[in-house]
Amino acid sequence: MELNELSIKLASFETEGANFESFLIANEGEQDVLQVIVDGNDELPIFVTQTEEQLVCISYLFNENEVKPELLNELNEALLKLNVPIPLSAFAKIDEQYAIFGALAVSSSIDEITHELVTLADNAIEALDAVTMYLND
Amino acid sequence: MSILKKLFTAVRGGAREVGESIVDANGIRIFEQEIADAKNALAKAKKSLTEVMAKEMQTKRKLASLEDSIIEHENYAGEALEKGNEALAVEIAEKISEFEDERAEHQQVLDGFSKHVILLKQQIKEAEKSIKENQRQLTMVKTTDSVQKATMAVNSTLNTNESSMVNARQSLERIKQRQQDRQDQLAAAKELEAAASGADLKAKMAEAGIGSTPKSNDILERIKAKQNK
Numbered sequence: 001m002e003l004n005e006l007s008i009k010l011a012s013f014e015t016e017g018a019n020f021e022s023f024l025i026a027n028e029g030e031q032d033v034l035q036v037i038v039d040g041n042d043e044l045p046i047f048v049t050q051t052e053e054q055l056v057c058i059s060y061l062f063n064e065n066e067v068k069p070e071l072l073n074e075l076n077e078a079l080l081k082l083n084v085p086i087p088l089s090a091f092a093k094i095d096e097q098y099a100i101f102g103a104l105a106v107s108s109s110i111d112e113i114t115h116e117l118v119t120l121a122d123n124a125i126e127a128l129d130a131v132t133m134y135l136n137d
Numbered sequence: 138m139s140i141l142k143k144l145f146t147a148v149r150g151g152a153r154e155v156g157e158s159i160v161d162a163n164g165i166r167i168f169e170q171e172i173a174d175a176k177n178a179l180a181k182a183k184k185s186l187t188e189v190m191a192k193e194m195q196t197k198r199k200l201a202s203l204e205d206s207i208i209e210h211e212n213y214a215g216e217a218l219e220k221g222n223e224a225l226a227v228e229i230a231e232k233i234s235e236f237e238d239e240r241a242e243h244q245q246v247l248d249g250f251s252k253h254v255i256l257l258k259q260q261i262k263e264a265e266k267s268i269k270e271n272q273r274q275l276t277m278v279k280t281t282d283s284v285q286k287a288t289m290a291v292n293s294t295l296n297t298n299e300s301s302m303v304n305a306r307q308s309l310e311r312i313k314q315r316q317q318d319r320q321d322q323l324a325a326a327k328e329l330e331a332a333a334s335g336a337d338l339k340a341k342m343a344e345a346g347i348g349s350t351p352k353s354n355d356i357l358e359r360i361k362a363k364q365n366k
Contacts, residue, residue, distance in 0.1 A: 025294050031286035035294075040315065043308035049287040053276050056284060060291075062305030094288050128309045135306055 001106070003034040003050055006113065010036065015114045018121070038121035044128070046120055050106065057116055058094070058101040059124040065096065066135050075134040082127075088116060089123045100124050140274040144281060165282065168275040172268055179264035186257040193250040196243055203240045207233055 001009075003024060010020040018039045025033040025047075034048040036057075049056045067075055079091040079098070089102045100123055102116050143164075210233045217226040331337045 025290050027286065027290040031283045031290060033287045033290050035291075041312050043311050047287060047291050049283050051276070051279050051283045054280065056280065056287075058284070058287075066304050066306070094284060097288075125309070125312055128305055129313075132306060132309060135304075137306075 001055075001108070001110070001113070003032050003048065006048070006110075007034055009110050010114070013110065013114055015111070016118045018114075018118045020114070020117065036117055038117055041121060041125065044121065044124045046117055046124075048117075053106060055104045055106055055108065055113065056101060057103070057120055058092070058099050059120055060094075061098045061100060061124060061128055061131075062135060063096050064093075064098065068134060068136055071134045075131060078131075078134075086123055086127070088119045091127070100127055140277050144277070165275070165278055168271055168278060172271045172275065175264050175267045175271065179261060179268065182257050182260045182264060186254065186261065189250055189253045189257060193247065193254060196247040196250060200240060200243050200247060203236055203243065207236045207240070210236065 007022045007024055010022045013020060020036055020038055021040075021042075022034055022036040025035055027033065031049060036046045036048055038046065044059050044061075046057050046059045049058070064072075083090050086100075089100050092099045092101050100120065102120050104112060104116055108116075210229050214226045214229040214233065217223075217229060328337075
């Protein structure tokens with residue numbers, strides 16, 4: 001599914017009690033990104049990127065400079081350990097940003113994509129809530 | 138070196154500037170070229186394979202017909218001997234010898250074709266493996282590249298929108314506040330609905346014993362009062 005098609009479908013889609021807003025960050029000749037907001041939580045948007053094989057959905061959680069320096073290692077280890085139990089999503093780091101992400105096959109249906117988005121959005125909020133103890137006050 | 142190892146090296150130590158490309162466009166082109174080359178080789182090998190297999194079959198047919206001819210002529214030679222025609226038998230034997238030479242030649246050709254088929258099948262397997270492997274690595278390279286470009290696009294949008302530049306703690310507070318607001322709204326709506334339907338007030342009055350006496354009781358009292366008059 002193309003990103004603009006996904007955007008149109010999301011506008012009228014509701015699943016698992018959640019609704020979606022989305023807009024395309026057009027990036028001429030480079031990589032298009034679809035910004036998706038689940039249930040109005042625009043603080044933790046999900047950025048959807050399409051490659052030839054997969055749809056990558058990323059939500060940025062916090063910057064490394066927000067982490068208490070003395071707890072950085074402990075946090076990294078905790079995130080690695082939580083990667084497997086957390087459903088459908090995994091933790092990642094992109095440049096200085098910690099993120100949570102999920103990847104789907106490009107052939108995924110709208111139901112699969114929205115399920116991923118809703119799960120990712122929930123995971124992102126829960127993850128952020130769980131790691132606040134590691135963040136600067 | 139595998140792509141994953143290269144990526145590890147690029148990521149390690151943070152020698153890279155933020156936004157600086159982990160994979161150069163050249164790397165992607167090289168992979169794409171390698172895949173294209175392998176696909177070409179694969180197509181060629183498959184075409185050769187069908188050709189060689191066709192020739193192999195032709196040669197096998199030829200060998201079978203030679204075999205038939207030899208048996209046939211052996212029978213003829215036998216018949217000639219039975220009829221005491223030794224001269225003809227010798228002539229037939231010479232013909233058989235020709236057939237046998239031809240058979241040996243074709244057998245050699247067939248062996249050559251059979252070896253070629255094995256070789257081509259091996260090449261096809263290798264080309265297919267190489268395509269699959271290169272495609273897997275290309276996916277890694279391309280995903281790294283897309284995610285990086287996407288991040289840059291996202292960053293440039295966020296940077297132009299100051300209000301989004303809040304830290305994670307603030308974000309979480311806001312989300313929790315929103316979730317709480319929603320719950321409050323839901324509870325308030327329920328309360329409102331209960332009040333509108335009057336259920337709330339009636340319930341309160343009933344509890345206080347007001348207005349809840351059944352009408353039939355009143356009527357009965359009234360009738361009794363009339364009878365007593």
